[in-house]
Amino acid sequence: MQRTKWMLTISLVFSLTFGGTGAANAEQDGAAEETTGVDALPFSDIAGHWAKDAILQAYQAGFVEGFEDGTFRPNDIVKADQFIAMILRAYSVTKNGKTEFDPSWLALLDKDRPGFSHRIKNALSATKFNFQNASSGYWATPYVNFLFDAKVLYEIDQLFPKNYSLFQKQLKRDASSYLIGAWFVKAEGSYDSKYQNYVLSKNELKDMNNFSQYTEGYKATILISGLMNGYPNGYFYPQRYVTRAEALTMVLRLRDKTLRKPFQPSLNGLIYSTNSGRIYLYDSKYALDMYTEMVELAKKHVTEGHFNLFGGDTVEVFSTKDVFEKNVYFTETGQYHLRPDDELTAFVYRDGSRKLGFSYPVPSTFESSKDYLNALYELLAGNGKGKDLRKKIEAYIVETAEKDFSFNGKNFSYREIAKRYEITIKY
Incomplete structure (x- = not known):
């Protein structure tokens, strides 16, 4: 320089x-x-x-x-x-x-x-x-x-x-x-x-x-x-x-x-990931493993749109990189009414609540994320039951704004929050 x-x-x-x-x-x-x-x-x-x-x-x-x-x-x-x-x-x-x-x-x-x-x-x-x-x-x-x-x-x-x-x-x-x-x-x-x-x-x-x-x-x-x-x-x-x-x-x-002379403590024994050179800690190996899998699935299935890794816990999918950049700009400048939506967001909570899942806006066309959505349903459901889980969730969407239920031995929650559908599991 x-x-x-x-x-x-x-x-x-x-x-x-x-x-x-x-x-x-x-x-x-x-x-x-x-x-x-x-x-x-x-x-x-x-x-x-x-x-x-x-x-x-x-x-x-x-x-x-x-x-x-x-x-x-x-x-x-x-x-x-x-x-x-x-x-x-x-x-x-x-x-x-x-x-x-x-x-x-x-x-x-x-x-x-x-x-x-x-x-x-x-x-x-x-x-x-x-x-x-x-x-x-x-x-x-x-x-x-x-x-x-x-x-x-x-x-x-x-x-x-x-x-x-x-x-x-x-x-x-x-x-x-x-x-x-x-x-x-x-x-x-x-x-x-x-x-x-x-x-x-x-x-x-x-x-x-x-x-x-x-x-x-x-x-x-x-x-x-x-x-x-x-x-x-x-x-x-x-x-x-x-x-x-x-x-x-x-x-x-x-x-x-x-x-600069950064302080770098030992990370031995910690559960962590890095994103853009920054370290993110997790409360369980399961949370890290699930987030890692979410990232790998995005790499595999989001081939035409654009996905962004936010922090150490969120995968955001947008139809194009330009839409993503506009979303960031209008979010950071407080112009929320001009902010274009993402298509799909997968996340893992690292705050001790032991929740993970995904959400998407109402409505959403999944133009670039259809395959990723199906992969996330399968990830949460397990044992090849992703399609069955999706049918159950979509039936709830028609009937009600929220639902807690068990599926394949896991505790699920569906919510409609601020014009978004959110599907999570508690682990």
Whole structure:
């Protein structure tokens, strides 16, 4: 990745000019050996610093500048507003004197996270945000406002409501994890909640319970993603202040996945699957086996339409890929009245309710999923009784809106819910 395409120069007016600290840093694990002589360094105070290479990388890409006295002051403490500005600027480019969000990043966001892309574009259109400090009053107003306009933060947020004085305070590590985690989840998505709980129970950091009130929302996210790490002595230090060097390292990791250091606990003894590199945990091997079979049946029978694996528990079938993409877009942007339906959705509950089954909209033509539907009936019924189960269900559909019954030794449930038919078994 050529970082010069997405980083820009932060002017000296924006340089962080606050008190310093001599604290060691959690982001130094695996730092590269020094390769540049002191005389060749652009700043007089980074030789031997753990973040020297990261500072040089950001400086050479035009992401940061130093101070007029030739220093970078890597140990100065960051304020929340300065951290927010760094996050936003990391996703920008400057061309012909104009700074804007990186078009290539926005294009990827359109594809992978259309809801967030939609909110960013709406915010840009409404506010004319251009990465410039406010011309008067509080300098960071445009940056802070943009997080609210793009719904990364909300005005009723318990940690960072829309109160500018809160953003002018020095930033601690627990609060920084909240800000960078909130952006990450909007831009890249959240992790399985069961896996997050497992990570929090298995990480070896001794003080992960020392987060302040309301700051815990993303502490699993930042560990799993590798945006933040613990110190070599086994502590995270949630209440330690964040330095310029630390903030820079976090933001570089946010923008460049190759720099992240994910926490990866042992999965021995767990029942899990992976989808798009993310881990999903199950409460039973039966649930995983059934979901795996649902996926394999989709691969075999959905040959003309398009099927999508959502999370670690859902198989969605659409008539075409274009219909699927429209469904995602209108769902994520809240335009539900414009959302085209799927043809058929198979699912396994991983919440402990021990249910699995499938559903489809009323009406449904099964244009691309007729064979998959029959295969799902057979999967649930077993012993070659799929056709018999389908006849029974279709008779119930004519007679009633819901029915619980036994079939082939299994407990079935049929429901008509929100213009969908749902057929499940309890195992």
